[in-house]
Amino acid sequence: MTTRELDTRTVTGLVDDATAAPSMHNAQPWRFRFLTDEGVLLLRADLGRAMRRSDPTHRALHIGCGAALFNLRVAAAHSGLSPLVRLLPAQGDPQLLAAVHLAGPGGPAPDEQDLARLYPAIRQRHTSRYPFDDRDVPEDVRARLRAAAAREGAELSFPESWHLDTVLELVHDAESRDSLDPGGREDLERWTRLGPEADVATDGVPEYAFGPRRRDGRAPQRDFAGRRPVADRGSTVFEKSPHLALLYTGGDAPLDWLRAGQGLEHVLLEATTAGLAGSLTSHPLENDDLRTLARDPVSGRGYVQMVLRLGYGPHGPATPRRAVRDVLDIT
Incomplete structure (x- = not known):
């Protein structure tokens, strides 16, 4: 497989999957920007969605954004892409949490390829606030x-x-x-x-x-x-x-x-x-x-x-998500 051209539909789909991730109180504290010429997707913290009292250091915010980043990796592997991730790539810009080069050649790398099998679980996973059975986890x-x-x-x-x-x-x-x-x-x-x-x-x-x-x-x-x-x-x-x-x-x-x-x-x-x-x-x-x-x-x-x-018990209902157009900029 040669380097895949990333069109708007592909990038939009990847971000849509990324934003199915959990975050504290479902605040969804992330923003994305796709740099078309470079094939790079940037993940930024949205501090307007931070928890002033319960997360003053933004620890939970980073965890939520990290979860979104993992979903992005799974979705990319499912799409036959080979994402190259750099965490905190700009020392002078702490709100830039990750830069993901998406247009990698040859499909997913061996250590990422098996992530594609997790793709259906992105939409199946929902937080459950219901009782579970008492039986143990094997x-x-x-x-x-x-x-x-x-x-x-x-x-x-x-x-x-x-x-x-x-x-x-x-x-x-x-x-x-x-x-x-x-x-x-x-x-x-x-x-x-x-x-x-x-x-x-x-x-x-x-x-x-x-x-x-x-x-x-x-x-x-x-x-x-x-x-x-x-x-x-x-x-x-x-x-x-x-x-x-x-x-x-x-x-x-x-x-x-x-x-x-x-x-x-x-x-x-x-x-x-x-x-x-x-x-x-x-x-x-x-x-x-x-x-x-x-x-x-x-x-x-x-x-x-x-x-x-x-x-083991009921899965919870899906919680709302912002539209991709509200969290993704393409330049």
Whole structure:
């Protein structure tokens, strides 16, 4: 295969797939610019969609953009392209997160070619805020998920026993802090969509994706409604023994956060192909002191970047996305 000419339709399709990625409160904090003459797609942070209180360092923003970047790589492999990715390519421009040269010759490189099999999972993956079965995740599936994270320079672990209890207690502590701090829910309320607004939203978390209230059980479940009424929501019992995974990186700088985002989406797409549903919580990681306690003190591994809840159960509904024309410029 020779170098493929990239037309507007191809680039638009790649960005459309990229933006199916998860991001904190579905804020979609990314912008893309395609440089036609160079065959390069630039990924930029959209700081207007940052979380002022809950993500002041933009760690979660970088993770969301990293997840979008991984989707882009999967979509490119599916299209027979060979993307060459440079992270943080301009030292003087920290909002430029990645430059992706798309018009590579010869189809996907060997280490990217197998990513094409994950392509259907891009549209199948949706955050599920519903109860899961109590049955365990088989070890062979866990091994696949650990390998997916490792391939992107991250590490995935499945806490057990006392460490799992610690993480669940940290989630409870984060919830309590929000209830005591009048401004603690500022970012969440900015990005939730209630009533008629939910039906026309292009971003944020609409009320139909909140899931039921947790009446019992230990599954970490951020309550997006708070004290605001949501019609026909109901409550139910969640799993008593949730299966959590922690995503780590060795460092804790923007480059590590972008790697964490790619590792996160790689794990989620692999989980989807294995029949697992999942949800994410950064709630106990939004306070530095709680985040430090989330780390496994025995292993002493690096920095926790995300808490994943995985299991067998219903997949959540698709959440809204902005139109490609609103996030992509072609020059």
